[in-house]
Amino acid sequence: MNNLELKKTANEVRKGIVTAVHSAKAGHPGGSLSAADIYTYLYFEEMNVDPANPKMEDRDRFVLSKGHTAPGLYSTLANRGFFPVEDLVTLRKLGSYLQGHPCMQHIPGVDMSSGSLGQGISAAVGMALSGKLDKKEFRVYTLLGDGEIQEGQVWEASMLAGHRKLDNLVVIVDNNGLQIDGPVDKVCSPYPIDKKFEAFNFHVINIDAHDFDAIRAAFKEARETKGMPTAIIAHSLKGKGVSFMEGQAGWHGKAPNDEQYAVAMADLEKIGEELLKEEA
């Protein structure tokens, strides 16, 4: 996909996020929207996956370590064809397979259940170790929140990944700067994030999380990096794409009401129209 196609797809992913969370009357739009471009690039460009065969043995794996941003993952999987986009409105409802946090047993395309912060990265390390043991070519990607890296387990996992030289592993930190209680550097600063991963023997790349040229270059660089895992610190805007959610910690885990939903969708429609103009 070229950048314009990626941008259009990411915009559809964002609409799916807002629609799902609005329908559920609960959920986490802020961190789903901030990571929408990363999700889109992974599933539409980077990863070897097959929606018709979600359990394909040698597929690339993705673990959503920041499991609360499941709406972002679900919308991406649905838009990629793993399940119907229409099902997104069943998010968090009784009887739906779209659980509040990713559940690998019931959701096509979900490689690992997650939700308790700090645990997904460990599972990703296990998958990458398995690939190395069997000399397989598949790659493993995991997305973490910048608040999540306050969990000590993240660094236990990183220590092992660096020690084992897992160059088939890419850790992406969605650095939107906000967590529930406020700015991450006010709550309990995780900075400097890049230097921390460097100290754990990672190759580290800082990027603008909303620039597809930068995203593309970073994942290419990660593929070319041998003998160490890569950490991509993706500097993002929480709530990206929805005017009143952008940069607001309050939209970490809150659903828009009907009025707000209309505004949010209008914002995204406008972005879509601009992209069409760009195309023309």
Add this chain to the structure above:
Amino acid sequence: MAENTVKKIATRESYGNALVELGTRNPDVVVLDADLAEATKTGVFKKAFPDRHIDCGIAEGNMVGVAAGLATTGKIPFVSSFAMFAAGRAFEQVRNSVGYPHLNVKIGATHAGITVGEDGASHQCNEDIALMRTIPGMVVMCPADDVEAKAAVMAAAEYEGPVYLRFGRAACPVINDRPDYHFEIGKGTVVREGMDLTIVATGICVGNALEAAEMLAAEGVSAEVINICTIKPLDEDIIIKSAKKTGKIVTAEEHSVIGGLGSAVCDAVCKSYPVPVMKIGMQDVFGESGSAGALLEKYKLDGKGIYGQIKEFLENGLCTF
């Protein structure tokens, strides 16, 4: 004289040996440790299959998550640490990364209970059975001796899903060394028949319960002894059947009386055939430093201690708890 010739082996030794046999048979078996391979006895596996042994360093929570990831790709990981850390420290990782997705991870927890001995209460885990049996879909096993420990490891590898295996540090007598021995997950065994009361025991307490039954027999009390290796799923039938015969149950375990075998047995009898149950175990207290033998004696979990508590139970005629 007979006592001196009984073979004694710690079940953690059995665990390590069984893993080597498994590793030879099944290339998908991998073993994880958190800097305790020498103590958990998985060092023998590490020596035999260095590529399939992953030392995660002193980071048990991560180790459990790594095992979960390995399991998603078809590996059969055995996670090894002391019970305190495998079930205690890493409880939430076991619950969320292994239990919830029902992944094929086996947790080999050694150094369970007070027979850890000299290390003291910080390392004596008397809560692991309680913790593990609350996780939906988790199989919980506590083998009584070397024979049963090996059989349980083999059965765990065959079974698809999470399994918690509880092993001890101290050497204990081999009681199942007989040609007709058969092991099945979820099946208890009557190891001594009796009429007056039923002792339901697990782990190291099975051998001790047999000793107690022998002492009771000398006084004309006929005790039935049931060995429960699989605490979850519990063989309720064998317990109810025995309760119907004897009308009284004593449970014996090297674990807290809260939430362990005793509680599981109470859950079973109270719903279909209520009888008095006395729970022998750690009475809601922490342990302390001392030799394994001295601690079993002090906390009345050796043969003599179990015998003494049962005598009291019979004299009072009621459950003392």
